[in-house]
Amino acid sequence: MSTLPETSDLLKSVTRLFVSSLPLGEKLGGIIESISKSLGSDQCLLLTPEEIVPHGFLNRVAQGKKPLWANETSGRERGEVLPEERGLLQESFGLIPLWDEATFRGILHIGFSRNHPFSPQEIDLLLLVARVLQTLLGNEQIRREEEKAREELQGLQEIGKAITSTLKLEDLFETILTTGLKIFRARGGVVRIEDKKKGELKTQYSIGDYHQAPLDRRIAKRVFFTKTPLSLNRSGEGNSFLSILCAPFLLKGRSFGTLTFYDKETHPSRFDERDLHLLLMVSHQLSYAVENAMAQYEISTLAREQEKRVKQLSTLWELNKALLTTVHLERILQMTLTAITIGDGLGFNRAMLFLVNEKTRRLEGATAVGPNSAEEAGRIWSALSQRKGNPSELITQLQPPLDKDSVLNSLVKGIGIPLEQEQCLLSRTVLEGRPFNVRVPQAEEGWLQARCERGCHLGSEVGCYVSEHLSRDPRVYSFASVPLWGKGKVIGVILVDNLYNQNPITDEDIHYLAMFCNQAGLAIENAMLYRNLEEVHQKLKETQTFLLHQEKMAALGELSTSVAHEIRNPLVSIGGFARRLDRITSPEAAEKRYTQTIMKEVRRLEKILEHILTYTHEESVALKELDLRGILEESLSMASEGWANGGLRLVKEFSEKLPMVRGNHDQLKQAFFNLIHNACESMNGKGSLSVRIHPVSKNGSSFVRVEVEDTGAGIDPENLHNIFNPFYSTKENRLGLGLPIIHKIVTSHQGQIEVDNQPGRGATFIITLPAQEEKGNEKDFGGR
Amino acid sequence: MKKILVVDDEESIRFLYKEELEDEGFVVEIAKDGEEALAQLPLFKPDLITLDIKMPGMDGIEALKQIRGIERQVPIVMCSAYGEYKQDLTTWASDAYVVKCADLTELKNTIRRLLGLL
Numbered sequence: 036m037s038t039l040p041e042t043s044d045l046l047k048s049v050t051r052l053f054v055s056s057l058p059l060g061e062k063l064g065g066i067i068e069s070i071s072k073s074l075g076s077d078q079c080l081l082l083t084p085e086e087i088v089p090h091g092f093l094n095r096v097a098q099g100k101k102p103l104w105a106n107e108t109s110g111r112e113r114g115e116v117l118p119e120e121r122g123l124l125q126e127s128f129g130l131i132p133l134w135d136e137a138t139f140r141g142i143l144h145i146g147f148s149r150n151h152p153f154s155p156q157e158i159d160l161l162l163l164v165a166r167v168l169q170t171l172l173g174n175e176q177i178r179r180e181e182e183k184a185r186e187e188l189q190g191l192q193e194i195g196k197a198i199t200s201t202l203k204l205e206d207l208f209e210t211i212l213t214t215g216l217k218i219f220r221a222r223g224g225v226v227r228i229e230d231k232k233k234g235e236l237k238t239q240y241s242i243g244d245y246h247q248a249p250l251d252r253r254i255a256k257r258v259f260f261t262k263t264p265l266s267l268n269r270s271g272e273g274n275s276f277l278s279i280l281c282a283p284f285l286l287k288g289r290s291f292g293t294l295t296f297y298d299k300e301t302h303p304s305r306f307d308e309r310d311l312h313l314l315l316m317v318s319h320q321l322s323y324a325v326e327n328a329m330a331q332y333e334i335s336t337l338a339r340e341q342e343k344r345v346k347q348l349s350t351l352w353e354l355n356k357a358l359l360t361t362v363h364l365e366r367i368l369q370m371t372l373t374a375i376t377i378g379d380g381l382g383f384n385r386a387m388l389f390l391v392n393e394k395t396r397r398l399e400g401a402t403a404v405g406p407n408s409a410e411e412a413g414r415i416w417s418a419l420s421q422r423k424g425n426p427s428e429l430i431t432q433l434q435p436p437l438d439k440d441s442v443l444n445s446l447v448k449g450i451g452i453p454l455e456q457e458q459c460l461l462s463r464t465v466l467e468g469r470p471f472n473v474r475v476p477q478a479e480e481g482w483l484q485a486r487c488e489r490g491c492h493l494g495s496e497v498g499c500y501v502s503e504h505l506s507r508d509p510r511v512y513s514f515a516s517v518p519l520w521g522k523g524k525v526i527g528v529i530l531v532d533n534l535y536n537q538n539p540i541t542d543e544d545i546h547y548l549a550m551f552c553n554q555a556g557l558a559i560e561n562a563m564l565y566r567n568l569e570e571v572h573q574k575l576k577e578t579q580t581f582l583l584h585q586e587k588m589a590a591l592g593e594l595s596t597s598v599a600h601e602i603r604n605p606l607v608s609i610g611g612f613a614r615r616l617d618r619i620t621s622p623e624a625a626e627k628r629y630t631q632t633i634m635k636e637v638r639r640l641e642k643i644l645e646h647i648l649t650y651t652h653e654e655s656v657a658l659k660e661l662d663l664r665g666i667l668e669e670s671l672s673m674a675s676e677g678w679a680n681g682g683l684r685l686v687k688e689f690s691e692k693l694p695m696v697r698g699n700h701d702q703l704k705q706a707f708f709n710l711i712h713n714a715c716e717s718m719n720g721k722g723s724l725s726v727r728i729h730p731v732s733k734n735g736s737s738f739v740r741v742e743v744e745d746t747g748a749g750i751d752p753e754n755l756h757n758i759f760n761p762f763y764s765t766k767e768n769r770l771g772l773g774l775p776i777i778h779k780i781v782t783s784h785q786g787q788i789e790v791d792n793q794p795g796r797g798a799t800f801i802i803t804l805p806a807q808e809e810k811g812n813e814k815d816f817g818g819r
Numbered sequence: 820m821k822k823i824l825v826v827d828d829e830e831s832i833r834f835l836y837k838e839e840l841e842d843e844g845f846v847v848e849i850a851k852d853g854e855e856a857l858a859q860l861p862l863f864k865p866d867l868i869t870l871d872i873k874m875p876g877m878d879g880i881e882a883l884k885q886i887r888g889i890e891r892q893v894p895i896v897m898c899s900a901y902g903e904y905k906q907d908l909t910t911w912a913s914d915a916y917v918v919k920c921a922d923l924t925e926l927k928n929t930i931r932r933l934l935g936l937l
Contacts, residue, residue, distance in 0.1 A: 600873060603900035603919055608831035610921020615838060637921045 042160055045073035049164055059175045063168065070145065070164060074157065078125065078146035081168065084139050091117040093130070097142055102131040102165075104158065107150045127151040129158075131165040133172065140172040187313055190218030194317060198324035204332045208240035211321060215296055216242060218317070219280065219310055222298035227255050228284075228329065229291045236293065243298075251279065255293045258283050262290045264318070266311045268304070280306045282318040286326050294318045347547055354380055355554045364562040365402075371555040372404035375531060381548055383531040383540075387447045388519075390527040390559075391454070391465055398461055398528060400450035403443045406535065460516055464528045470517040470545050513540045517552045521560035529555075588779075595647045603644055610637035646776065660695040660807055661703065663728055663739055670707035671726065674715060682720060688727040694806035696739050698784045706780040709773040710743045710800055717747030717798070730806065737806040744799040750792045758790070777802075821934050822846045824865035826856040826882065827898070828874040832919075836869065839923050840930070853877025857885055865893060867934055869926070870913070872899040883913055894933040898926070 048069040052062050063081055071079035087093045092113055096103050106127040116124060128146040132139070143165050153161075197210035212224040223243025227236040236252070236259055258265050264282035279297040283290040296314065298304050354374040358367055368388055375386040385405025389398045456462050460471055514532035518525045529552055533540060610633070617630035671685070696703075714724055725744040730737060750758060759778040777800075781788045786804035823845045825836045833849040840847045848863045850856040852874045859865075868886065872879035883895060894914040915929045931937045 600900045604829045604832055607900075607919045607921050608829070608835050611835040611839065611923060612831075614921065614923075615835075615842075634921070641920060 041073050042156065045069050045160065045164070049167055053167055053171065059171065062171060066164065066168060066171075070161070074145060074161075076145045076151075077148045078123075078128075078144070080123075080144040080146075082142040082144060084141055087142065088117055088119065091115070092120050093123070093142060096130050097132045097139055100132055100134055102129065102158070102162065104129050104153045106152045108152070127153075129153055129161060131161060133165055133169040135169050135173040138173070138176070140169055140176075143168060187218055190214055191317065191320070193217075194320065198321060204328045205240065207324065207328045209242075211294070211325075212240060212242045215294070215314075215317065218313065219296045219306070220300040221280070221296035222300060224294070224296045225251075225255070226325075227259070227293045227295070228325075229259070239292075251295070251297070254279060254281055255295055258293050258295075259290050262288075264311055264315050266306045266308075268306060278304045278306050280310055280314050282311075282314045284318055284322045284325055286322045291322075291329075292325065294321065347550075350380060351547075351551055351554065354551060355558075358555060358558040362562050362565040364559070364566050367555075367558050367562045368402045369404070371529075371559065372402060374551065374555075375529065375548065376404050381531075381544075381551060383544075383548075384533045384535045384538075385443060385531065387443070387530040388527060389447075389450070389452070389461060389530070390519075391525065396454045398452040398454060398465060400447035401527070403441065403447035405441065405443045407442050461528050461530065464516040464518050465525045468518050468520070468525050470515060470549050472513070472515040472540055472542065472545050474513045474539070513537075515540050515545050515548070517545065517549050519552050519556035519559060521556050526556060526560055526563075599644045599648055602640070606637055606640055606644075610634060610641070613637065646773075658697050658699060661698055661700055662693065663696055663703070663741060663804070664689050664693060666700060666703050667707050667726060667728060667741065670704050670711055673704075673708050674711040682722075683715065683718065684723045686723060686725040688725065688729075690729045693728065693730055694737055694739060696784075696804045697807050698804065699780075702780045703784070706777045706802070707741070707743075709777050710802075713773050714743050714745035714747065714798075714800075717749075718745050719747070722746035722797075731803070733803075738803045739806050741802045741804070742799055744797060746797040749794040749796060749798045750790070752792070752794060755790070755792060759788075820844070820846050821866040821936075822848065822863060823930065824848050824850060824856060824859055824863055824868045826850045826852070826868060826874075826879070827871040828852055829871075832871070836923075839927070843927060843930075845930075853879070853882030853885070856882055857889075860886065860889060867894045867896065867930060869896045869898050869930075872897060896926070896929055896933065 049066050052065040052069070055062065057065070067079050067081055070076070082093065084097075087097060092115065095114065105124075113124065123144055123146060125146040126149050128144065131143040133141050133143060143161070145161065193214045194211060197214060198207060200210075208226045212226065215221065215224050221243075223241070225241040226239045228239045229235070230237045236255055254265060254267065258281045262283050262285055264280075266278075266280050268278040278299055279295065281293055281295040284292040284294065294314070294317070296306075299306055299310075357370055357374065361367060361370075372386040372388055374380040375383050385403070387403040387405075388401045390401045391397075392399050452459055452461055454462050454465060460473065464471055514530060516528050516530045519527040519529060529548070531540070531548065613630050613633040617627070617634060620627045620630055667689075671687075675685075711724070711726070718724070723746045725742070727740075727742040727744070729740050729742075731740045732738070758774050778788055781802055781804070784804055786802060789801045789803075791799040791801065823840055825833055825840070825847060827833050827836070827849075828851055830851075833851070837847045837849055848859060848865065850859050854877050856868070856870070857877075870879045870882055870886075874882075877885075879897060879899075883897070886893070886895065896915045896917055897913040898917050898919050900919050914933055917926050917929055920926075928937075
């Protein structure tokens with residue numbers, strides 16, 4: 036039996052422990068120990084509700100809410116006792132269920148290995164101590180709940196702080212999830228937001244090893260569409276998830292995303308009602324912040340897009356400005372490609388331009404810009420990046436010689452693709468009038484294969500060229516072709532690639548390029564029209580000059596014919612009678628000189644008349660196949676009569692094989708004679724006369740070229756442009772019809788006359804006459 | 820003695836030709852245009868006629884046609900100040916074409932050739 040002092044000791048120590056600041060475990064241990072010591076029991080335990088097995092004996096005691104005192108004589112009806120409970124049912128024992136109103140806190144167990152009937156004092160004492168334990172446990176529960184509430188409050192506060200601290204979407208999501216993990220003691224979390232375009236949920240941020248299982252997505256989807264939070268706890272099998280907590284982001288009755296946490300750190304993992312409510316609160320609170328951040332994000336994305344667009348447009352504007360600086364076709368082509376390749380422009384590595392030839396229905400390579408190697412590319416780019424200024428200034432500054440030695444340029448210039456070759460990408464670009472963006476995957480042997488079947492030029496030329504330069508680990512080769520639109524038709528194609536930096540070509544790049552090409556196409560077309568216009572204009576000018584000349588000649592002809600007629604008759608009489616006088620005058624007489632002078636002057640006048648008439652009278656002459664060598668010989672012998680005695684040296688260079696020329700024998704003889712005669716006169720009886728005749732070929736046609744070179748004074752550059760003008764002469768006593776007559780004869784033979792003038796050293800006149808193409812065009816000298 | 824009819828509108832030329840050809844031993848008669856020449860023809864009965872082309876009234880070409888209508892056989896030498904009539908097909912009805920020149924050698928040679936005196 037217990038004594039009073041022991042009882043008071045027990046109460047003293049229990050009271051001391053109750054009010055101490057020791058942790059709960061130590062307090063409970065101390066009290067249990069004191070009970071055991073005070074009663075001298077063999078065993079004293081505090082069983083927690085978790086340790087009490089359902090359907091067992093102890094559970095029945097707990098549900099009975101009444102203490103049980105068992106010894107040899109009483110409390111023996113026990114019903115079913117589970118094996119794990121048997122150790123507690125000793126010789127004598129007491130079981131006191133601890134109930135705190137409706138909450139079961141555990142069972143206090145006191146066991147004796149011997150028979151020990153509990154005295155009423157002992158029972159009172161134990162019931163009292165049990166009340167103490169019950170209170171301690173209840174306090175602890177309250178304290179824990181308070182702590183949890185405080186933690187939750189703190190978490191909510193943190194979330195609140197977080198959502199006001201940042202507008203950056205990613206940061207916000209990260210804060211939400213990390214704080215959420217703390218509040219819910221979860222292992223992972225996912226934020227999903229609705230993708231409005233696709234109408235589905237998209238994972239925006241996740242922490243931890245979140246479930247990729249379809250179930251997880253299905254739950255989120257369900258929460259999203261039903262706008263109802265969901266808590267799911269499932270006993271785990273293997274590695275599958277154990278619990279999940281999911282709530283929608285709701286705003287004005289519309290859901291726009293979900294917030295999910297899963298796998299509670301506690302064991303077993305279990306989210307309770309309280310967690311669900313809390314999550315609902317959190318998600319509600321977050322909705323505004325997330326929505327704001329999303330809007331902000333969208334605005335800044337839009338702003339960035341806009342900025343990019345503006346930059347693109349201003350670049351386009353700059354490039355177009357550059358294109359407007361000239362109408363010179365070559366320059367415009369060059370600038371177009373430069374704009375496409377420089378970094379401040381469209382930034383492609385290489386660009387090639389092909390133009391449609393409407394007559395031949397072929398696509399012909401016009402020009403290309405691009406470095407020959409990656410090293411060269413690097414050099415050029417770094418050099419360009421150091422230059423300052425707008426693209427328009429840069430482009431106009433860059434001079435064409437950039438690619439003078441470019442392998443690519445000369446390669447592209449040699450490419451001609453029939454438009455009928457429909458399988459060729461470039462032809463298709465023209466025929467279909469749309470861009471192509473092609474990505475060629477790496478071939479098995481490590482070489483890129485860009486060639487298409489049936490020997491397309493792109494395949495066999497550009498493609499091969501590309502392969503050669505991509506032998507260093509090429510992953511892929513991307514290229515794109517864009518049509519160049521003129522007014523209503525495709526006038527060419529631009530081919531671009533990123534051979535060196537291997538940047539992918541996006542659809543946006545192509546769109547941008549196409550926009551630029553529309554402008555460039557117009558500029559190119561304009562330049563082409565301008566060039567045609569210039570050509571036509573030039574022809575018109577030539578025709579006009581020719582017509583003016585003809586008109587002048589016609590008037591001159593009329594005039595000179597009547598003058599000649601009027602003058603010739605008197606001249607005949609003067610000359611004729613002078614001869615009669617001369618004949619009857621004795622050689623010694625002084626009058627002999629007079630008659631001689633009259634005769635000489637009349638002869639000169641007659642000669643001038645002859646010149647005038649030859650020049651002005653179009654003689655419809657019979658054309659024959661002629662060997663110019665024979666004619667030249669005749670002219671030479673005619674001219675040489677005058678200088679048989681002088682210090683003139685004649686050099687003849689006649690080709691052995693010479694095509695025939697169709698023409699008038701007498702006219703050509705006259706022309707050559709005049710030419711040789713002039714040459715001799717310019718040398719004043721001293722010097723060297725070279726006469727050469729050779730066959731030449733020009734633009735696929737053959738010609739005969741006659742050169743007469745003298746070592747005289749040459750022609751005064753001031754007079755050079757006038758030498759073929761009739762009645763223009765520098766020789767005071769000459770009428771200057773020699774060269775105009777030659778010119779007239781040569782042009783009426785569809786030939787050309789040029790002069791290579793070296794003032795002070797001599798002049799070379801070059802006559803080119805079209806050769807007869809037909810049979811017998813190569814005759815040996817003298818075969819006429 | 821061969822008889823030559825010189826037809827020319829220029830008096831000096833007629834005078835020169837007459838003097839020169841008479842020196843060569845021909846009998847020379849002159850006419851100043853086509854009409855005169857045609858009038859002279861039956862009276863003088865020339866062995867050869869020199870005919871200027873450009874004359875007032877009936878010109879050389881017209882005269883040539885008319886003379887040929889009367890006298891088929893008599894040789895006719897066309898004389899002109901310039902060569903453009905060489906291309907005129909009607910002058911082909913003449914026997915020779917000589918461009919007028921102070922040096923009458925060519926004319927004289929032509930006449931002698933046509934009269935078979937060479």
